[in-house]
Amino acid sequence: MIKSSIRKRTYRAIYRLLDRVSPVPFDCGTICEAACCNAAKYDDSLGMMLLPGEDKVHDKHDDWLTWEALISNEYEFPESWKGKIWFVRCKTPPVCPRHKRPMQCRTFPLLPHLSEDGELSMVFNDFExxxxxxxxxxxxxxxxxxxxxxxxAWKHLLRDPLIYDLVWMESRSRDGWSE
Ligand code: SF4
Ligand code: SF4
Incomplete structure (x- = not known):
C-alpha cells in the first residue's frame, strides 16, 4: 500500500471532528433515498477510495465492507502515487457503522479545491x-x-504530500473544465 505521513491518531481525530457535523440539520438521505450511499445501484463499479493511510483506522475483517486493492498506475492518480490503494464498497447501504464511514462519505457533497496559489476552499462535488x-x-x-x-480536516490531510498531489491534480482538472 502507498505510504502516508498521516498518523492513525490524526485520522481518528478527523473522524471525531466530522462526526459532530452534518451538511444540513436533517437526514438528507430522506429526500433522495440516500442516492449517494446507493450509488452501486446505478453503477456497480462505484465505491469509496480510501485516502493514503486511511486504512489504519479500519479493520479489514469488518463485515460491512468489501476491500479491493487498486494499482495506482492503472488509474488516474498523481505521478507520485506508486503502489496500491484501497477501494472499498459497503455491503448494506445506506446502513453502516456511521462512526466508521470513510472520508469520502464524510466530505460529500463537498470536495477540497486548491487555487493556483495553494489556497484551500470547499466546493460542491463536480465529478460526474x-x-x-x-x-x-x-x-x-x-x-x-x-x-x-x-x-x-482537509487542512490537516493536505500536509501529506500524496494527498496534496491528489487534490492539486483534481483542482487543476476542475480549473480546466471551467475555462
Ligand atoms: S448527500 Fe447523498 S443523501 Fe444527501 S442529498 Fe446528496 S445524494 Fe442525497
Ligand atoms: S459507508 Fe455508510 S455513509 Fe458511506 S456510502 Fe456506505 S452506507 Fe453510505
Missing part, C-alpha cells in the same frame, strides 16, 4: 455521478459548521 444529489443540484446552503470542519 450516475445519480442526482439534490443538495448539489440546488446548491443548498450547507451548515457553516460542516463547511468549516471539512475545511479543517
Amino acid at each position: 455521478l450516475p445519480y442526482a444529489c439534490p443538495m448539489i443540484e440546488d446548491e443548498t446552503e450547507l451548515d457553516e459548521r460542516f463547511v468549516k470542519a471539512t475545511e479543517t
